Amino acid sequence: MNYQEWLKNKDLEYQNGVLHIAGANTIDLAKKYGTPVYVINERLIRERYKTLKQVLDSENKNNQIHFAVKANTSLSVLKILLSEGAGFDCSSVGEVHTCLKAGAKPEHIIYTGNMFTNDDFKFAVENDVLVNLDSISQLKRLARIHDELGKEKKIISFRINPEFGAGHHVHTITAGKEIKFGILDNQVIEAYLKAKGFGFKQFGTHIHIGSGIINPYDYDKAIDKYLGIIINLADTLDITFEFVDFGGGLGIPYRPEEDPLDLEVYKEIVVKRSKEAIEKMGMEKPAIKVEPGRYLSAEASIILTQINTIKNNGYKLFAGVDAGFNTLIRPTMYGSYHHIISCLQNEDRKEMKYDIAGPICESGDILGKERTLHELQEEEYLAILDSGAYGFIMSSSYNSRPRPAEVLINNGEDMLVREAETYKDLLKSQIIPDHLK
Numbered sequence: 001m002n003y004q005e006w007l008k009n010k011d012l013e014y015q016n017g018v019l020h021i022a023g024a025n026t027i028d029l030a031k032k033y034g035t036p037v038y039v040i041n042e043r044l045i046r047e048r049y050k051t052l053k054q055v056l057d058s059e060n061k062n063n064q065i066h067f068a069v070k071a072n073t074s075l076s077v078l079k080i081l082l083s084e085g086a087g088f089d090c091s092s093v094g095e096v097h098t099c100l101k102a103g104a105k106p107e108h109i110i111y112t113g114n115m116f117t118n119d120d121f122k123f124a125v126e127n128d129v130l131v132n133l134d135s136i137s138q139l140k141r142l143a144r145i146h147d148e149l150g151k152e153k154k155i156i157s158f159r160i161n162p163e164f165g166a167g168h169h170v171h172t173i174t175a176g177k178e179i180k181f182g183i184l185d186n187q188v189i190e191a192y193l194k195a196k197g198f199g200f201k202q203f204g205t206h207i208h209i210g211s212g213i214i215n216p217y218d219y220d221k222a223i224d225k226y227l228g229i230i231i232n233l234a235d236t237l238d239i240t241f242e243f244v245d246f247g248g249g250l251g252i253p254y255r256p257e258e259d260p261l262d263l264e265v266y267k268e269i270v271v272k273r274s275k276e277a278i279e280k281m282g283m284e285k286p287a288i289k290v291e292p293g294r295y296l297s298a299e300a301s302i303i304l305t306q307i308n309t310i311k312n313n314g315y316k317l318f319a320g321v322d323a324g325f326n327t328l329i330r331p332t333m334y335g336s337y338h339h340i341i342s343c344l345q346n347e348d349r350k351e352m353k354y355d356i357a358g359p360i361c362e363s364g365d366i367l368g369k370e371r372t373l374h375e376l377q378e379e380e381y382l383a384i385l386d387s388g389a390y391g392f393i394m395s396s397s398y399n400s401r402p403r404p405a406e407v408l409i410n411n412g413e414d415m416l417v418r419e420a421e422t423y424k425d426l427l428k429s430q431i432i433p434d435h436l437k
């Protein structure tokens with residue numbers, strides 16, 4: 001795929017010398033809303049959802065996509081996905097609460113927590129939200145909380161750790177013996193047997209092997225192992241599963257030289273094989289569930305940031321901007337690559353190599369290292385691409401810098417969907433004790 005196509009695939013295009021997102025002029029947006037600002041493209045979220053849904057439907061219509069809310073909890077994003085028919089994967093009570101507020105029904109939600117507290121369980125059980133357990137030890141407390149609340153023990157699921165993990169960074173690989181998530185092969189029968197013993201009536205299974213998987217063959221071994229485990233489980237305990245969940249992890253092309261994830265191969269490995277395995281188990285019922293976060297929302301958002309400093313220290317050229325790792329932490333936290341482009345089409349200028357540096361008082365606050373860009377000038381604007389997953393949601397107010405606003409583009413119209421924090425917001429939850437007043 002050539003560079004222009006790669007950009008176009010993210011609904012980005014230069015028109016009359018200015019970068020446009022979903023047809024909206026990025027320089028006008030930056031001036032109207034101030035910078036840094038997250039700009040979200042509704043059309044692209046819908047498009048990604050529809051594409052994935054079609055691929056899943058083409059093999060097995062009994063499927064459900066659960067958006068992994070940890071990638072993005074903007075209520076507008078959740079409502080867009082809800083209107084497309086998505087369910088949600090939540091990792092905390094806060095996320096479950098947000099999804100319910102966005103209008104999701106409890107049955108749309110899977111709550112895959114880890115290190116659940118009793119309060120977490122109480123909230124889930126009171127709200128009839130399915131809990132996907134992470135440890136056999138948690139079962140007893142969950143069962144007791146059902147009894148205390150007088151709730152029927154309907155459905156339960158366990159996160160299985162198939163030991164083959166994958167991901168863009170060691171911290172996002174979520175399967176393997178050393179990894180804290182899920183239960184290993186040798187505990188699976190015991191887990192479901194105990195769940196039956198506690199009176200749970202219906203069962204699902206779940207894996208999530210990691211995040212940022214751009215090569216679909218990385219799922220291969222994990223899926224084989226998982227299917228083997230659940231076939232054995234169904235056989236041994238005579239269980240009929242309500243659903244078989246394959247987690248998320250679907251990657252996106254952050255770099256211009258990367259192609260999008262090959263969904264046809266993903267389908268072969270995940271959906272086709274699981275359909276065959278499910279048929280082997282003699283089950284009609286189980287729905288196939290997948291839980292993409294990044295795939296659905298990452299490419300739909302950019303950060304607009306203004307250049308405030310062009311600094312040549314004699315060794316290196318820095319372009320200083322008003323977004324930093326407080327705005328987007330992935331480059332600093334994972335060494336992740338986010339493509340950064342000028343909002344002005346300035347190809348007539350000479351090429352230079354810049355480190356794009358944020359304003360945070362730490363030398364790790366570099367959003368892009370050694371980036372070749374046409375000569376930049378102070379007060380111009382840059383766009384940081386693919387910031388719609390693990391972007392705003394991981395932002396902070398470090399260095400007392402208020403979090404930025406979020407703007408949604410729909411049908412050529414721009415609308416503020418989250419106000420920027422204020423200095424007042426930064427202080428609002430602090431209480432000064434009497435002796436310091």
Ligand SMILES: Cc1ncc(COP(=O)(O)O)c(C=O)c1O
Binds near residue numbers: 294389
């Ligand atoms: C249980 C679970 N499901 C889904 C996801 C979504 O991952 P991604 O955004 O890579 O699709 C995660 C991410 O960590 C997860 O922990």
